[in-house]
């Protein structure tokens with residue numbers, strides 16, 4: 001499969017088919033054997049999604065009229081070609097020829113002259129630069145929500161969402177200290193640096209295929225964002241505890257909890273069978289044990305044995321607006337109405353988890369969202385209607401904190417956007 005054509009198929013699946021980027025990309029990458037070509041496909045796809053509205057705006061003066069919806073595949077060919085010309089600075093002959101070939105492959109043969117003409121006009125222009133969309137390539141509702149929640153940080157967040165997220169590792173302490181592993185990376189000429197405040201985290205600063213990292217295949221190190229690593233750290237598990245990872249797949253946090261201390265009983269629940277398969281793969285790659293259950297958490301009659309938990313991690317399904325850098329399809333597939341629906345599910349999951357928590361036990365509520373409705377407002381509503389719930393205040397110098405004591409991380413060079421709230425169930429006997 002040709003790399004550029006593969007990129008167009010992925011973009012079409014995401015933008016027109018509203019498919020998730022990860023499976024759409026994986027399907028096309030499977031058809032490409034040459035690693036540099038796979039890299040090219042990925043770069044075109046991520047870049048075109050990240051700059052879509054700006055690309056649309058920039059190419060508009062070269063079109064007699066806007067491209068109608070039914071010809072969206074042609075628009076996708078043009079925008080991805082423009083991204084290659086303006087942002088990747090790829091040779092124009094290759095971009096134009098292969099874009100014209102792609103138009104034939106997607107059964108728009110009648111439009112080859114049109115695409116050829118537009119792209120040649122762009123190249124003839126000579127010094128064309130990208131016109132910036134006023135909402136920084138975010139849907140209007142999301143740009144508005146970010147600006148209203150974070151007036152001072154919004155512009156930086158928009159900028160962050162145009163770049164890839166830093167790749168971070170969690171070094172598993174039972175095998176290596178973080179500093180020993182960092183030295184090993186440097187010995188192998190792999191560019192990396194210690195994370196500023198997370199003692200197990202390393203940031204890869206060069207281009208590295210993680211599968212080639214020393215001891216990666218043996219599970220001695222794993223890919224995990226530094227802010228995501230806070231979940232297991234904040235949960236405070238101790239030997240002998242019964243611990244529930246309530247929305248566990250694909251299992252990055254389950255494995256980290258299991259690494260924390262020996263002698264816990266760890267149950268991991270998720271309702272998505274495909275994601276549970278990935279969770280099982282994660283646990284077996286890292287040689288970690290947990291009682292894995294495929295079930296809707298809310299339907300406790302189907303899976304719960306009646307014994308309460310000392311600690312519960314609720315890493316709730318959310319808008320994922322804190323990880324747009326990794327999933328730019330969110331800019332296309334997420335609707336404003338989803339937030340209200342997600343918020344209702346989060347409230348239900350919180351209520352279910354609360355019933356499963358021992359008096360004196362703690363529940364860590366986590367999302368990878370930056371939207372207050374799913375985070376601080378969600379927790380505030382829960383506290384108001386749950387008399388035996390209190391917040392154990394958290395502090396972190398990189399997070400936006402508030403008087404409730406919750407943490408809101410925004411995406412930056414030290415980690416992804418995450419929200420944390422630690423709730424404690426009052427023990428009336430204490």
Ligand SMILES: C[S@@+](CC[C@H](N)C(=O)[O-])C[C@H]1O[C@@H](n2cnc3c(N)ncnc32)[C@H](O)[C@@H]1O
Pocket residue numbers: 246247248249250251252253254269270271272275295296297298315316317318
């Ligand atoms: C944010 S992800 C969890 C990520 C995971 N904790 C990790 O670190 O790898 C949210 C998960 O919640 C699961 N989920 C959503 N609704 C659920 C429900 N009602 N019951 C169980 N799992 C649910 C989704 O399938 C998804 O895997």
